[in-house]
Amino acid sequence: MLVIGLTGSIGMGKSTVAGMLRARRIGVFDADAEVHRLYAGEATPLVEAAFPGTASDGKVDRAKLAAVLGQDAEKFRTLERIVHPMVAAAERRFLIETESRGDAIAVLEIPLLLEAGLDTRVDAVVVVSAPADVQRARVLERPGMTEARLDALLERQLSDEEKRRRADFVVDTGAALADTEAQVDAILATLKSKPAHAFDRHWR
Structure with missing residues:
Protein backbone atom coordinates (compact mmCIF):
# COMPACT_ATOMS: atom_id res chain seq x y z
CA MET A 1 0.00 0.00 0.00
CA LEU A 2 1.31 3.42 -0.96
CA VAL A 3 1.42 6.03 1.80
CA ILE A 4 1.03 9.54 0.41
CA GLY A 5 1.72 12.73 2.35
CA LEU A 6 -0.63 15.58 1.43
CA THR A 7 0.53 19.00 2.57
CA GLY A 8 0.66 22.69 1.75
CA SER A 9 0.54 26.04 3.49
CA ILE A 10 -2.61 27.56 4.98
CA GLY A 11 -5.23 28.54 2.41
CA MET A 12 -3.75 26.53 -0.44
CA GLY A 13 -6.68 24.14 -0.84
CA LYS A 14 -5.61 20.97 0.99
CA SER A 15 -9.15 20.25 2.14
CA THR A 16 -10.45 20.62 -1.41
CA VAL A 17 -7.90 18.15 -2.75
CA ALA A 18 -8.52 15.79 0.18
CA GLY A 19 -12.22 15.85 -0.68
CA MET A 20 -11.44 14.94 -4.28
CA LEU A 21 -9.37 11.98 -3.10
CA ARG A 22 -12.15 10.80 -0.79
CA ALA A 23 -14.60 11.06 -3.69
CA ARG A 24 -12.30 8.59 -5.48
CA ARG A 25 -12.64 6.19 -2.54
CA ILE A 26 -9.16 6.88 -1.20
CA GLY A 27 -8.81 7.03 2.56
CA VAL A 28 -7.50 10.33 3.92
CA PHE A 29 -6.37 10.94 7.51
CA ASP A 30 -6.87 14.57 8.54
CA ALA A 31 -4.24 15.46 11.15
CA ASP A 32 -5.89 18.79 11.98
CA ALA A 33 -9.21 17.08 12.63
CA GLU A 34 -7.45 14.61 14.93
CA VAL A 35 -5.92 17.47 16.91
CA HIS A 36 -9.40 18.98 17.31
CA ARG A 37 -10.65 15.61 18.57
CA LEU A 38 -7.75 15.30 21.01
CA TYR A 39 -8.38 18.82 22.33
CA ALA A 40 -11.88 17.71 23.23
CA GLY A 41 -10.69 14.45 24.79
CA GLU A 42 -7.56 12.74 26.02
CA ALA A 43 -5.14 15.59 25.37
CA THR A 44 -7.12 18.06 27.47
CA PRO A 45 -5.71 17.24 30.95
CA LEU A 46 -2.16 17.09 29.60
CA VAL A 47 -2.45 20.45 27.86
CA GLU A 48 -4.07 22.01 30.92
CA ALA A 49 -1.25 20.69 33.12
CA ALA A 50 1.37 22.21 30.83
CA PHE A 51 -0.54 25.44 30.21
CA ASP A 72 7.34 31.42 22.16
CA ALA A 73 9.05 28.60 20.23
CA GLU A 74 9.75 26.60 23.39
CA LYS A 75 6.06 26.59 24.36
CA PHE A 76 5.20 25.35 20.87
CA ARG A 77 7.73 22.54 21.31
CA THR A 78 6.17 21.64 24.67
CA LEU A 79 2.75 21.41 23.06
CA GLU A 80 4.13 19.34 20.19
CA ARG A 81 5.70 16.87 22.64
CA ILE A 82 2.23 16.32 24.09
CA VAL A 83 0.15 16.17 20.94
CA HIS A 84 2.41 14.75 18.23
CA PRO A 85 2.77 11.24 19.72
CA MET A 86 -1.02 11.00 20.03
CA VAL A 87 -1.52 12.08 16.43
CA ALA A 88 1.18 9.66 15.24
CA ALA A 89 -0.57 6.79 17.03
CA ALA A 90 -3.85 7.69 15.33
CA GLU A 91 -2.09 7.87 11.95
CA ARG A 92 -0.64 4.42 12.48
CA ARG A 93 -4.07 2.99 13.40
CA VAL A 107 -3.23 9.57 2.36
CA LEU A 108 -1.98 11.45 5.42
CA GLU A 109 -3.12 15.08 5.25
CA ILE A 110 -0.58 16.88 7.46
CA PRO A 111 -0.12 20.66 7.21
CA LEU A 112 3.39 20.59 8.73
CA LEU A 113 4.50 17.34 7.10
CA LEU A 114 7.75 18.78 5.74
CA GLU A 115 8.46 20.96 8.76
CA ALA A 116 8.15 17.89 11.03
CA GLY A 117 10.36 15.73 8.82
CA LEU A 118 7.54 13.27 8.14
CA ASP A 119 8.26 13.24 4.41
CA THR A 120 10.75 10.45 5.19
CA ARG A 121 7.84 8.24 6.32
CA VAL A 122 5.73 8.41 3.15
CA ASP A 123 6.23 7.10 -0.38
CA ALA A 124 5.42 10.41 -2.08
CA VAL A 125 4.72 14.02 -1.09
CA VAL A 126 1.89 15.93 -2.76
CA VAL A 127 2.03 19.68 -2.16
CA VAL A 128 -1.10 21.77 -2.71
CA SER A 129 -0.26 25.27 -3.90
CA ALA A 130 -1.80 28.46 -5.26
CA PRO A 131 -0.62 31.98 -6.12
CA ALA A 132 0.21 34.08 -3.06
CA ASP A 133 -2.56 36.62 -3.73
CA VAL A 134 -5.14 33.83 -4.00
CA GLN A 135 -3.86 32.29 -0.77
CA ARG A 136 -4.08 35.56 1.18
CA ALA A 137 -7.56 36.33 -0.13
CA ARG A 138 -8.81 32.89 0.91
CA VAL A 139 -7.32 33.01 4.39
CA LEU A 140 -8.40 36.57 5.18
CA GLU A 141 -12.01 35.57 4.49
CA ARG A 142 -11.88 33.28 7.53
CA PRO A 143 -13.57 34.54 10.71
CA GLY A 144 -11.15 36.21 13.10
CA MET A 145 -8.24 36.17 10.67
CA THR A 146 -6.06 39.26 10.34
CA GLU A 147 -3.01 40.16 8.27
CA ALA A 148 -0.83 39.96 11.38
CA ARG A 149 -2.15 36.57 12.40
CA LEU A 150 -1.70 35.22 8.88
CA ASP A 151 1.88 36.49 8.75
CA ALA A 152 2.60 34.82 12.11
CA LEU A 153 1.19 31.51 10.83
CA LEU A 154 3.23 31.70 7.64
CA GLU A 155 6.40 32.35 9.62
CA ARG A 156 6.03 28.92 11.25
CA GLN A 157 5.78 27.17 7.88
CA LEU A 158 8.23 26.56 5.09
CA SER A 159 7.71 28.86 2.14
CA ASP A 160 5.48 27.68 -0.67
CA GLU A 161 8.50 27.83 -2.97
CA GLU A 162 10.44 25.44 -0.71
CA LYS A 163 7.48 23.08 -0.37
CA ARG A 164 7.06 22.94 -4.13
CA ARG A 165 10.78 22.23 -4.49
CA ARG A 166 10.59 19.28 -2.10
CA ALA A 167 7.36 17.85 -3.54
CA ASP A 168 7.06 14.75 -5.68
CA PHE A 169 3.84 16.20 -7.09
CA VAL A 170 2.26 19.67 -6.99
CA VAL A 171 -1.45 20.40 -7.28
CA ASP A 172 -2.13 24.00 -8.26
CA THR A 173 -5.56 25.09 -7.00
CA GLY A 174 -5.39 28.62 -8.37
CA ALA A 175 -7.53 27.84 -11.41
CA ALA A 176 -10.92 26.19 -11.92
CA LEU A 177 -11.96 23.15 -9.89
CA ALA A 178 -12.07 21.06 -13.06
CA ASP A 179 -8.38 21.80 -13.59
CA THR A 180 -7.59 20.70 -10.03
CA GLU A 181 -9.59 17.50 -10.56
CA ALA A 182 -7.56 16.76 -13.71
CA GLN A 183 -4.29 17.25 -11.83
CA VAL A 184 -5.42 14.89 -9.07
CA ASP A 185 -6.39 12.21 -11.61
CA ALA A 186 -3.03 12.57 -13.40
CA ILE A 187 -1.16 12.12 -10.12
CA LEU A 188 -3.18 9.05 -9.20
CA ALA A 189 -2.46 7.52 -12.60
CA THR A 190 1.26 8.06 -12.11
CA LEU A 191 1.19 6.64 -8.59
CA LYS A 192 -0.08 3.29 -9.87
CA SER A 193 3.44 2.42 -11.00
CA LYS A 194 5.24 3.74 -7.91
CA PRO A 195 6.75 1.13 -5.53
CA ALA A 196 5.45 1.12 -1.96
CA HIS A 197 7.94 0.92 0.90
CA ALA A 198 6.91 3.38 3.61
CA PHE A 199 4.17 1.35 5.28
CA ASP A 200 6.33 -1.71 5.92
CA ARG A 201 9.35 0.36 6.94
CA HIS A 202 7.70 2.87 9.25
CA TRP A 203 4.11 2.03 10.15
CA ARG A 204 3.48 -1.70 10.35
Whole structure:
Protein backbone atom coordinates (compact mmCIF):
# COMPACT_ATOMS: atom_id res chain seq x y z
CA MET A 1 0.00 0.00 0.00
CA LEU A 2 1.31 3.42 -0.96
CA VAL A 3 1.42 6.03 1.80
CA ILE A 4 1.03 9.54 0.41
CA GLY A 5 1.72 12.73 2.35
CA LEU A 6 -0.63 15.58 1.43
CA THR A 7 0.53 19.00 2.57
CA GLY A 8 0.66 22.69 1.75
CA SER A 9 0.54 26.04 3.49
CA ILE A 10 -2.61 27.56 4.98
CA GLY A 11 -5.23 28.54 2.41
CA MET A 12 -3.75 26.53 -0.44
CA GLY A 13 -6.68 24.14 -0.84
CA LYS A 14 -5.61 20.97 0.99
CA SER A 15 -9.15 20.25 2.14
CA THR A 16 -10.45 20.62 -1.41
CA VAL A 17 -7.90 18.15 -2.75
CA ALA A 18 -8.52 15.79 0.18
CA GLY A 19 -12.22 15.85 -0.68
CA MET A 20 -11.44 14.94 -4.28
CA LEU A 21 -9.37 11.98 -3.10
CA ARG A 22 -12.15 10.80 -0.79
CA ALA A 23 -14.60 11.06 -3.69
CA ARG A 24 -12.30 8.59 -5.48
CA ARG A 25 -12.64 6.19 -2.54
CA ILE A 26 -9.16 6.88 -1.20
CA GLY A 27 -8.81 7.03 2.56
CA VAL A 28 -7.50 10.33 3.92
CA PHE A 29 -6.37 10.94 7.51
CA ASP A 30 -6.87 14.57 8.54
CA ALA A 31 -4.24 15.46 11.15
CA ASP A 32 -5.89 18.79 11.98
CA ALA A 33 -9.21 17.08 12.63
CA GLU A 34 -7.45 14.61 14.93
CA VAL A 35 -5.92 17.47 16.91
CA HIS A 36 -9.40 18.98 17.31
CA ARG A 37 -10.65 15.61 18.57
CA LEU A 38 -7.75 15.30 21.01
CA TYR A 39 -8.38 18.82 22.33
CA ALA A 40 -11.88 17.71 23.23
CA GLY A 41 -10.69 14.45 24.79
CA GLU A 42 -7.56 12.74 26.02
CA ALA A 43 -5.14 15.59 25.37
CA THR A 44 -7.12 18.06 27.47
CA PRO A 45 -5.71 17.24 30.95
CA LEU A 46 -2.16 17.09 29.60
CA VAL A 47 -2.45 20.45 27.86
CA GLU A 48 -4.07 22.01 30.92
CA ALA A 49 -1.25 20.69 33.12
CA ALA A 50 1.37 22.21 30.83
CA PHE A 51 -0.54 25.44 30.21
CA PRO A 52 -2.85 26.12 33.19
CA GLY A 53 -6.04 27.99 32.38
CA THR A 54 -6.26 26.89 28.74
CA ALA A 55 -9.03 24.31 29.26
CA SER A 56 -12.65 24.70 30.26
CA ASP A 57 -15.63 22.35 30.28
CA GLY A 58 -13.33 19.41 29.59
CA LYS A 59 -11.96 20.88 26.36
CA VAL A 60 -8.92 22.88 25.32
CA ASP A 61 -9.90 26.45 24.49
CA ARG A 62 -7.91 27.04 21.31
CA ALA A 63 -8.09 30.82 21.62
CA LYS A 64 -6.72 30.73 25.18
CA LEU A 65 -4.03 28.26 24.14
CA ALA A 66 -3.01 30.45 21.20
CA ALA A 67 -2.76 33.44 23.54
CA VAL A 68 -0.50 31.52 25.93
CA LEU A 69 1.70 30.19 23.16
CA GLY A 70 2.23 33.60 21.59
CA GLN A 71 5.44 33.48 19.58
CA ASP A 72 7.34 31.42 22.16
CA ALA A 73 9.05 28.60 20.23
CA GLU A 74 9.75 26.60 23.39
CA LYS A 75 6.06 26.59 24.36
CA PHE A 76 5.20 25.35 20.87
CA ARG A 77 7.73 22.54 21.31
CA THR A 78 6.17 21.64 24.67
CA LEU A 79 2.75 21.41 23.06
CA GLU A 80 4.13 19.34 20.19
CA ARG A 81 5.70 16.87 22.64
CA ILE A 82 2.23 16.32 24.09
CA VAL A 83 0.15 16.17 20.94
CA HIS A 84 2.41 14.75 18.23
CA PRO A 85 2.77 11.24 19.72
CA MET A 86 -1.02 11.00 20.03
CA VAL A 87 -1.52 12.08 16.43
CA ALA A 88 1.18 9.66 15.24
CA ALA A 89 -0.57 6.79 17.03
CA ALA A 90 -3.85 7.69 15.33
CA GLU A 91 -2.09 7.87 11.95
CA ARG A 92 -0.64 4.42 12.48
CA ARG A 93 -4.07 2.99 13.40
CA PHE A 94 -5.55 4.57 10.28
CA LEU A 95 -2.85 3.12 8.02
CA ILE A 96 -3.10 -0.36 9.53
CA GLU A 97 -6.89 -0.35 9.13
CA THR A 98 -6.62 0.93 5.56
CA GLU A 99 -4.02 -1.67 4.61
CA SER A 100 -6.10 -4.44 6.18
CA ARG A 101 -8.97 -3.53 3.81
CA GLY A 102 -6.65 -4.08 0.87
CA ASP A 103 -6.58 -0.46 -0.27
CA ALA A 104 -3.80 0.44 -2.69
CA ILE A 105 -3.32 4.02 -1.43
CA ALA A 106 -3.68 5.83 1.89
CA VAL A 107 -3.23 9.57 2.36
CA LEU A 108 -1.98 11.45 5.42
CA GLU A 109 -3.12 15.08 5.25
CA ILE A 110 -0.58 16.88 7.46
CA PRO A 111 -0.12 20.66 7.21
CA LEU A 112 3.39 20.59 8.73
CA LEU A 113 4.50 17.34 7.10
CA LEU A 114 7.75 18.78 5.74
CA GLU A 115 8.46 20.96 8.76
CA ALA A 116 8.15 17.89 11.03
CA GLY A 117 10.36 15.73 8.82
CA LEU A 118 7.54 13.27 8.14
CA ASP A 119 8.26 13.24 4.41
CA THR A 120 10.75 10.45 5.19
CA ARG A 121 7.84 8.24 6.32
CA VAL A 122 5.73 8.41 3.15
CA ASP A 123 6.23 7.10 -0.38
CA ALA A 124 5.42 10.41 -2.08
CA VAL A 125 4.72 14.02 -1.09
CA VAL A 126 1.89 15.93 -2.76
CA VAL A 127 2.03 19.68 -2.16
CA VAL A 128 -1.10 21.77 -2.71
CA SER A 129 -0.26 25.27 -3.90
CA ALA A 130 -1.80 28.46 -5.26
CA PRO A 131 -0.62 31.98 -6.12
CA ALA A 132 0.21 34.08 -3.06
CA ASP A 133 -2.56 36.62 -3.73
CA VAL A 134 -5.14 33.83 -4.00
CA GLN A 135 -3.86 32.29 -0.77
CA ARG A 136 -4.08 35.56 1.18
CA ALA A 137 -7.56 36.33 -0.13
CA ARG A 138 -8.81 32.89 0.91
CA VAL A 139 -7.32 33.01 4.39
CA LEU A 140 -8.40 36.57 5.18
CA GLU A 141 -12.01 35.57 4.49
CA ARG A 142 -11.88 33.28 7.53
CA PRO A 143 -13.57 34.54 10.71
CA GLY A 144 -11.15 36.21 13.10
CA MET A 145 -8.24 36.17 10.67
CA THR A 146 -6.06 39.26 10.34
CA GLU A 147 -3.01 40.16 8.27
CA ALA A 148 -0.83 39.96 11.38
CA ARG A 149 -2.15 36.57 12.40
CA LEU A 150 -1.70 35.22 8.88
CA ASP A 151 1.88 36.49 8.75
CA ALA A 152 2.60 34.82 12.11
CA LEU A 153 1.19 31.51 10.83
CA LEU A 154 3.23 31.70 7.64
CA GLU A 155 6.40 32.35 9.62
CA ARG A 156 6.03 28.92 11.25
CA GLN A 157 5.78 27.17 7.88
CA LEU A 158 8.23 26.56 5.09
CA SER A 159 7.71 28.86 2.14
CA ASP A 160 5.48 27.68 -0.67
CA GLU A 161 8.50 27.83 -2.97
CA GLU A 162 10.44 25.44 -0.71
CA LYS A 163 7.48 23.08 -0.37
CA ARG A 164 7.06 22.94 -4.13
CA ARG A 165 10.78 22.23 -4.49
CA ARG A 166 10.59 19.28 -2.10
CA ALA A 167 7.36 17.85 -3.54
CA ASP A 168 7.06 14.75 -5.68
CA PHE A 169 3.84 16.20 -7.09
CA VAL A 170 2.26 19.67 -6.99
CA VAL A 171 -1.45 20.40 -7.28
CA ASP A 172 -2.13 24.00 -8.26
CA THR A 173 -5.56 25.09 -7.00
CA GLY A 174 -5.39 28.62 -8.37
CA ALA A 175 -7.53 27.84 -11.41
CA ALA A 176 -10.92 26.19 -11.92
CA LEU A 177 -11.96 23.15 -9.89
CA ALA A 178 -12.07 21.06 -13.06
CA ASP A 179 -8.38 21.80 -13.59
CA THR A 180 -7.59 20.70 -10.03
CA GLU A 181 -9.59 17.50 -10.56
CA ALA A 182 -7.56 16.76 -13.71
CA GLN A 183 -4.29 17.25 -11.83
CA VAL A 184 -5.42 14.89 -9.07
CA ASP A 185 -6.39 12.21 -11.61
CA ALA A 186 -3.03 12.57 -13.40
CA ILE A 187 -1.16 12.12 -10.12
CA LEU A 188 -3.18 9.05 -9.20
CA ALA A 189 -2.46 7.52 -12.60
CA THR A 190 1.26 8.06 -12.11
CA LEU A 191 1.19 6.64 -8.59
CA LYS A 192 -0.08 3.29 -9.87
CA SER A 193 3.44 2.42 -11.00
CA LYS A 194 5.24 3.74 -7.91
CA PRO A 195 6.75 1.13 -5.53
CA ALA A 196 5.45 1.12 -1.96
CA HIS A 197 7.94 0.92 0.90
CA ALA A 198 6.91 3.38 3.61
CA PHE A 199 4.17 1.35 5.28
CA ASP A 200 6.33 -1.71 5.92
CA ARG A 201 9.35 0.36 6.94
CA HIS A 202 7.70 2.87 9.25
CA TRP A 203 4.11 2.03 10.15
CA ARG A 204 3.48 -1.70 10.35
